[in-house]
Amino acid sequence: LTGTVISARRDALAASRRVSAIVEATPDLVASAWRDGSIAYLNPVGRELLGFQPERDPGGRAFDFLPDQLAEDLMRQGMRIAEQQGTWTGENRLIRPDGHVIPISQVLLVHSPDPNAEQMLYSTICRDISDQRALEDQLRQAALFDRATGLANRALLEEQLSRALAAGGRPRRVAVLFADVDRLQHVNETFGFQVGDHVVSTIAGRLRGLVRGQDLVARHGGSQFVVVLTEVPDEFEAIALANRLLGSFAEPVEHDTGTLQVTGSVGITVADLGDDHLHVLRSAEIALHRAKEAGGGRFALFDDAMHARSQRRLETEADLREVLATGAWTLAYQPIFDSVDRRVVSVEALLRWSHPTRGAVSPGELIALAESSGAIVHLGREIFRRACSEACGWHAMGYPLPVHINVSARQLREPTFVDDVHAVIDETGIDPRAVIVELTETTVATREHGEIDTLHALRELGCRVALDDFGTGYSSLAELRDLPIDQVKLDQSFTTELTTSPRAAAMVEAIVSLATALDLEVVAEGVERDGQIDALAELGCRRIQGFALSRAVAPEVIVGMLRDARPVADGDAGGQALTP
Template identity: 40%
Template structure:
């Protein structure tokens, strides 16, 4: 019986086959890309959608098949063919999503898929209940099965390639792969149809069952809608998964960066930035742990006499070298000293840098003083060896103080006692060591008591600020004042700054004290403003404050709290501190400059004295050290230096302040050199805030300078 096809039905089946192939490849990628429960959900849902799409192609092509007699399809066999399509799709997705791409696996997967697809086709053909029965040509059946195997192998191979293709090229490649796969599926169907022969006079007993144009339209619309909806859902899930993976990667990266930053911050907080050695904080932690071990060993076994020792090492004559050759040379020597000390330490010993040229060494499990003396002599020997520089060799010595626990040192005074022993060695001429003795403890006890009182001084309100005026060289009016810290001890009286500032720096108290000075200066400026006095106040910054990343933020907070213009606060830093680490100084100065704080270099001339370095700093003012001012009247060299500094500073647009002016002659010489401002006992000694206020109101010594209240005069 002659057969033919409806062209529109064939076209519809090809479109459905292509769309189903594209969706099938996308679903296979979702199964491959997900894991666990999500992968199982995509596998089950995808099998249903993919099977429906392939079955719809088969059903539409059957609807396009026409004989001279009415045709219809048995519902049970039609449903069974749909199940076969879903089963074949389940096998396909399972193999594609989990298969490792080896030839053996590819062959097995292809055969399993081919059996399922061929079963769907021939069960679907069985839905045509013909009498006499369809006559089958097994050559065409074999050809259709081979096509099914080939199409399945191509599908799996294409999916393997698609997984490796970059996302930007994947859509075009997937369309091409879908066209190839669709051709294979359609080829299987239409070759399989060639295997079916219909005798003349045959009748379709299922003609009154499923069939008709209406059913064709319904199947077409439902399958297209289902496939497109599934494709959109797959794309949305892929995008969500990609976004989640990016967020997870970002979180992991951020977490890694945070851990790295925390480790770096902890490293910075516990180590010396120049030498990389532990700082005082970390040394004290390790000392406390070592003391606990000694106590435990001595308690557990009375036969053991566990000991430890602390060595305080101070370089002899380091400051003159630093001042003469510059801080780069000094830093090189300190770094080399650290390396040499490391070489003398055992694995369980600790070497720390606790000051400019001061080092500590913790020795554990030492047999006695004799062993410590051997270590001290080795340290003196290695540090006495010349330090080789590019253009010179430099030799220094060191003094070492030794204290042993529990033999000759209380556990809470070990560092102080080692310090006292070191000073005893230094008083003996240096280049030697001294073991702590009880007679050395008097000074150490005094220092410890002073340190204890210093720790509580801020909370007890024992600090105050005194203010020394700065006088304009052109108008003879007071432009500003310098805030000077004073400590009034309840029993010792006024403790000189030279006695407690260095101690505050060595024991980590200077940061808190320095912040109090800034806040108190801002508070005082605000109070003066309400009393009719507008005044710029200068405060001194320590190197420890410069190393704090939050310095500018805390200064800005103090200015904001008291509603003070940033230009009213002048931050001074000594030249030697500024040059100690130009990177840190520049970073701090630039942060302060951004908020509008006035900046100055103090004690110029005592350190590296490099105006080329100063050009790198956003400073507006430079203060000449009092040692030069003191010799102005009797030394032509001093006058030449000061005049040169003033001229060069003016060339760099820096205002110049001379401090330590004590005589009329010094004043006149400086005014003749066009010095911008002068400060010293000749004009006024430091005074309390109330005394300064009364001075501004006219209650001042005769012929003393008046105050400039205008903003212009403060510039």
């Protein structure tokens, strides 16, 4: 019996030593302490984690290694649960003597060497989860913050705005300011995307410094920012901040190759508790678009009229998509006449669309919608195809009438534009000499996107090029020599004062004289009175266009005009070219 007891004790001692070796070698903190907090045991990893030398007795109480009252309360709660259930598992924090706080996951066990003892012994296993928390913070940062600027991203913006607008508590108002860098695309195209990104980051830092601690600045995307003022008495506080935002946009931005200056636009809306956060954001964005439409560098305050315009625009955009899908638009043609014999010498294709409920939509509004929605390239391509096809019908009848087709800056800058024109010419069989591509002065003013090369390529196809609205843009008479064009269309402002202003008449005469010397045709637009027709003929301008001779008319009316060789006095009212 004695041998059996000795053997059992030997086995127990061996098992204890094995457990002790495991505890000493484990990568986690292992400790035991009495209920009053006095430490009975701390393994080497625990000593290292808490900043003690291996040979030094940590002393003190376990509670001394908890950073604050919250952590101590959590520990005592865990001890009570462990006393009832045997174990407790949770998370807490420890603090080193140097003040460094360590997040831990913890398992707490309770046991007593003597069931009758007043003191109970607790053992704990703690794992340092600093790396896990750091990873969680990184994931949260990536999920809720913009990496480039460090600002809140759209997800966090919507979460915080929804919370700010939640009903409850004392009544208050929330202001939302939607801001954007004006014409950043021009900066990207001129200086490169790296400089554009630098502009956005610089302005982000400035905006962060303009708001109160309880307010939010977020990057909504691209060059757009949103500021949420969580409590404002009225819109005037938001307006004051908007002016400061505009000032921060306008400050010069230093970059590697120099200094540049941009402007910004701001849309403002003030919301009440309980308002839908997405609706509030949309209202501020509508106001931003209004500020941009007014020229940028300013703010706009959202109101009901603005909302109505926005709703109308959204509905029209939806209808536009259907129109583009079904081709439910038409072309009207305004003739261009010889000022002497008044015969039709060419026509200009003009876009027409009748809305099912609103009636005729102005071509200007339609083109603006197509531009903003990105549909202008597709629409322009289809207009080009239809105009060439209808012109071929006249040619087949024996009327080789040239057709003017307006092209937007966006179309001209498309890399495939010349190929698209070539494809339409091949598809329709039109003589390219009967195709006159019209573009405005501003389209070729910057010459930064290869527009001049595109015009040369069009002329190599056999097409002709007309410069529309001459006199309203940036081109000078001297520049006409260098532009690859065949025709100049004088803006209506010259024609209007022709018979009343000797200065206007002298300018028209000078332009006609220079254009003739450069082998360019001149077309006078906006001719609305017979006296203007005679005056233009006397000044040598043989090509005229305007309501005095004919409005834009349907294709079949053009055939009648050609057959009768006479102008049409009345037709489809109005007309606007496909220009941006």
